Amino acid sequence: MIDQHRIAFKEEASELLVELESSLLELEKFPDDKELIAKVFRALHTIKGSSGMFGYDDITMFTHDVESIFDFVRSGKYAVNKELIDITLRSLDYIKAMLEDDASKILSEMTEAKELIQAFRNIANSVKGTVQTPKGKTGVIPEVIESSNQSTYYIRFKPFEDIFMSGTNPVFLINELRGLGSAKIRANISSFPHYSDFNPEKSYTVWNIILSSSKSLDTIKDVFIFVEDDAELVVLKIDDKASPLDEVGEKLFFNEIDAATDYSEKNIKSIYSVFTLNQQINFAKTKDIERTDNTRTHQEVEAVSSLRVSADKVDHLVNLVGELVTLQAQLTSAANLSGIVNLMNISESVERITWDLRDSALNIRMLPIGTTFGKFNRLIRDLSRDLGKEVELIAEGAETELDKTVIEKISDPLIHLLRNSLDHGIESPEVRIAAGKNRVGKIKLKAFQSGGNVIIQITDDGAGVDKEAVRKKAIASGVLPPETELTESELFSLVFSAGFSTAAEITNVSGRGVGMDVVKRAIDGLRGSIEMKSVQGVGTTISLKIPLTLAIIDGLLIQVADEYFILALSSVEECIELTSKDTEASHGRNIVSVRGEIVPHIRLREFFQFPGEKPDIEQVVIVGINGNRIGFTVDSVVGQHQTVLKTLGALYRNIEGISGATILGDGRIALMLDVQKLSELEEKEEKTQVA
Amino acid sequence: MPKCIMTADDSASVRQMIAFTLTEAGYDVVEACDGRDALSKIDSKKVDMLITDLNMPHLDGIGLIKEVRKKAQYKFIPIIMLTTESQQEKKLEGKSAGASGWIVKPFKPEQLISVIKKVLP
Numbered sequence: 001m002i003d004q005h006r007i008a009f010k011e012e013a014s015e016l017l018v019e020l021e022s023s024l025l026e027l028e029k030f031p032d033d034k035e036l037i038a039k040v041f042r043a044l045h046t047i048k049g050s051s052g053m054f055g056y057d058d059i060t061m062f063t064h065d066v067e068s069i070f071d072f073v074r075s076g077k078y079a080v081n082k083e084l085i086d087i088t089l090r091s092l093d094y095i096k097a098m099l100e101d102d103a104s105k106i107l108s109e110m111t112e113a114k115e116l117i118q119a120f121r122n123i124a125n126s127v128k129g130t131v132q133t134p135k136g137k138t139g140v141i142p143e144v145i146e147s148s149n150q151s152t153y154y155i156r157f158k159p160f161e162d163i164f165m166s167g168t169n170p171v172f173l174i175n176e177l178r179g180l181g182s183a184k185i186r187a188n189i190s191s192f193p194h195y196s197d198f199n200p201e202k203s204y205t206v207w208n209i210i211l212s213s214s215k216s217l218d219t220i221k222d223v224f225i226f227v228e229d230d231a232e233l234v235v236l237k238i239d240d241k242a243s244p245l246d247e248v249g250e251k252l253f254f255n256e257i258d259a260a261t262d263y264s265e266k267n268i269k270s271i272y273s274v275f276t277l278n279q280q281i282n283f284a285k286t287k288d289i290e291r292t293d294n295t296r297t298h299q300e301v302e303a304v305s306s307l308r309v310s311a312d313k314v315d316h317l318v319n320l321v322g323e324l325v326t327l328q329a330q331l332t333s334a335a336n337l338s339g340i341v342n343l344m345n346i347s348e349s350v351e352r353i354t355w356d357l358r359d360s361a362l363n364i365r366m367l368p369i370g371t372t373f374g375k376f377n378r379l380i381r382d383l384s385r386d387l388g389k390e391v392e393l394i395a396e397g398a399e400t401e402l403d404k405t406v407i408e409k410i411s412d413p414l415i416h417l418l419r420n421s422l423d424h425g426i427e428s429p430e431v432r433i434a435a436g437k438n439r440v441g442k443i444k445l446k447a448f449q450s451g452g453n454v455i456i457q458i459t460d461d462g463a464g465v466d467k468e469a470v471r472k473k474a475i476a477s478g479v480l481p482p483e484t485e486l487t488e489s490e491l492f493s494l495v496f497s498a499g500f501s502t503a504a505e506i507t508n509v510s511g512r513g514v515g516m517d518v519v520k521r522a523i524d525g526l527r528g529s530i531e532m533k534s535v536q537g538v539g540t541t542i543s544l545k546i547p548l549t550l551a552i553i554d555g556l557l558i559q560v561a562d563e564y565f566i567l568a569l570s571s572v573e574e575c576i577e578l579t580s581k582d583t584e585a586s587h588g589r590n591i592v593s594v595r596g597e598i599v600p601h602i603r604l605r606e607f608f609q610f611p612g613e614k615p616d617i618e619q620v621v622i623v624g625i626n627g628n629r630i631g632f633t634v635d636s637v638v639g640q641h642q643t644v645l646k647t648l649g650a651l652y653r654n655i656e657g658i659s660g661a662t663i664l665g666d667g668r669i670a671l672m673l674d675v676q677k678l679s680e681l682e683e684k685e686e687k688t689q690v691a
Numbered sequence: 692m693p694k695c696i697m698t699a700d701d702s703a704s705v706r707q708m709i710a711f712t713l714t715e716a717g718y719d720v721v722e723a724c725d726g727r728d729a730l731s732k733i734d735s736k737k738v739d740m741l742i743t744d745l746n747m748p749h750l751d752g753i754g755l756i757k758e759v760r761k762k763a764q765y766k767f768i769p770i771i772m773l774t775t776e777s778q779q780e781k782k783l784e785g786k787s788a789g790a791s792g793w794i795v796k797p798f799k800p801e802q803l804i805s806v807i808k809k810v811l812p
Contacts, residue, residue, distance in 0.1 A: 046702050047744070049702070049797070053705060130757035166791050167770050167810065168769070168792075226786075458803075
């Protein structure tokens with residue numbers, strides 16, 4: 001009979017091989033065609049799966065290696081190339097030979113087969129560590145050598161309530177246990193609900209079983225193999241011989257078990273031993289079992305302590321939480337409007353949980369920044385060799401955590417900055433020795449958390465920046481009008497403007513004047529800021545200030561005329577009142593005095609040219625930018641707002657001073673202000689007015 | 692009345708082997724060549740159990756299980772998936788879609804019967 005099936009399989013496999021061949025040739029022309037890749041994979045998979053069933057184990061083994069490569073291709077880890085098509089086609093020929101049972105051909109092509117397998121494994125190794133060989137062929141009937149001696153097992157089986165949903169009937173499993181030996185079974189139905197709450201589609205029973213059987217522990221565990229994840233299950237070997245319990249002993253044992261909460265091997269054994277007539281316990285043995293048990297729980301704990309989840313899933317979760325935060329704000333405002341106390345209480349609880357949820361969801365995406373730091377060592381090593389410099393890279397605070405998307409975006413700017421330090425900062429060994437410095441230069445990369453931000457500092461002990469050179473260069477390239485007086489930080493900020501470079505000659509490392517403004521733009525994109533400090537001859541420090549996360553931030557909601565705006569709360573220092581008297585006292589200039597300090601402020605009403613009269617008492621929100629303080633004058637400060645940032649559409653994305661938008665509780669939109677950009681714009685305007 | 696088992700597999704030889712084994716064991720068998728075919732046939736028969744492959748064209752095994760579980764009359768029938776992948780991942784995906792258990796290919800006829808005995812009275 002089986003021969004007939006073999007013939008059927010052979011026919012089918014031959015068809016599949018022909019189909020595979022044409023798919024592969026097609027794939028060579030269109031290497032990115034997902035449909036084709038899936039088709040090839042499915043065909044290989046079927047050949048592998050069926051061949052073993054009809055006795056072609058050699059085909060199964062051989063096809064496994066081919067299939068695993070196409071699994072990589074399917075998941076995008078490996079791209080289709082000519083070589084792959086080539087060896088796959090050759091493999092098909094070999095599979096055909098095996099299928100024909102053509103012994104002479106198989107033998108003559110043995111070396112070819114070995115080559116092919118090696119080629120596939122090489123690819124697999126290049127994609128990931130090792131090739132898996134097929135294992136766990138039979139998940140159903142384990143071939144275990146059964147001992148003729150009987151043992152006693154304790155089994156506690158508590159299916160989850162919804163076990164019936166997977167088409168499982170727990171009674172069949174209990175009956176299967178009966179077939180394995182002599183079973184004493186007690187169903188505990190104490191958790192049955194009152195009949196009014198009883199749901200016939202749910203399982204409420206807990207089974208406790210004492211089984212005397214000659215089967216192995218694994219065989220008994222295998223009875224429950226399908227429901228391992230759908231039930232609380234305890235299977236323990238509690239005695240090396242059949243259970244001697246009589247009817248009364250059983251009853252007492254089960255009563256004790258029903259009251260127990262601890263189902264560890266130790267506890268169950270001690271309960272059992274109380275009721276068995278023979279209590280001779282082999283202490284050495286118990287200890288041994290305990291030890292193996294300990295190691296097992298240890299492994300289990302390790303297994304659950306971390307979990308691999310695809311980034312997409314987490315991103316999706318964060319997006320959903322974002323939506324939830326927005327909806328929750330709407331709920332709160334609707335609840336408050338309704339005036340229903342119960343509803344307000346609930347909405348408050350929901351709010352609290354939503355915030356916790358937001359924090360945990362964002363926390364999942366946090367990664368230690370060290371993952372990025374790691375790859376810089378190689379970069380510095382190669383680069384310093386090319387430049388003939390000696391440099392040591394010291395990384396500090398690699399454990400500082402930052403949002404995954406932020407880490408990804410910050411990697412390139414950091415590479416730019418490190419290259420710059422190495423190229424412009426660190427001097428050649430001869431120059432360093434002449435200057436009395438250590439021959440080997442140091443670049444320190446340091447990350448630490450500060451409030452809602454992470455600060456990343458790159459410090460080198462190189463030549464420092466020549467301020468006069470920066471100044472001259474800025475004037476020469478037209479970035480700076482001549483005869484302008486600049487503070488140190490203003491002067492250094494010029495370094496980050498487009499088209500600026502002080503390098504005398506262009507190397508392939510730096511000097512084209514693109515690096516620094518690209519860095520600045522990237523950091524701006526992350527709503528971060530960049531600052532440079534330098535002492536000539538001593539070294540340079542560049543500090544990046546990056547917000548911890550991009551998706552959801554704490555914002556300060558403000559109102560001007562009928563419009564709402566958001567300022568990042570982390571940059572707000574304080575809010576003060578501005579009366580019309582204060583305005584008169586400043587003689588038309590936009591400055592306020594904050595505890596004796598003069599702070600300039602921008603009137604958003606004028607800046608955005610809103611019509612209408614300003615209120616008598618305005619509010620000034622004082623914001624810290626690059627160590628300076630600047631105020632934003634608004635009609636009123638509404639309060640803190642959980643801001644789920646949305647990017648603006650393509651039309652509005654390039655508007656200066658606005659970095660995004662968010663939806664308020666009542667469905668209205670508030671724009672997110674880019675304070676740094678606004679102050680720059682204002683400054684520019686003032687200068688043109690003065691000129 | 693003998694119990695009726697539906698088997699869905701795109702490989703005709705595997706399907707025939709299963710059908711043969713089940714018929715020998717006294718079951719009625721309905722064959723389907725993929726998930727879509729299985730769905731189109733399942734409503735007109737009173738099926739007591741489903742054995743499905745996972746990798747199939749048109750509608751794969753996981754998709755089929757999900758669809759079948761949506762039908763009131765098949766909410767609680769046993770569903771066994773055939774898989775060559777012994778990876779936990781695929782099993783879990785199938786389980787959460789509503790499968791009762793699995794058989795890892797290749798398997799012998801007696802293994803198939805023993806799994807069926809586990810879930811079908």
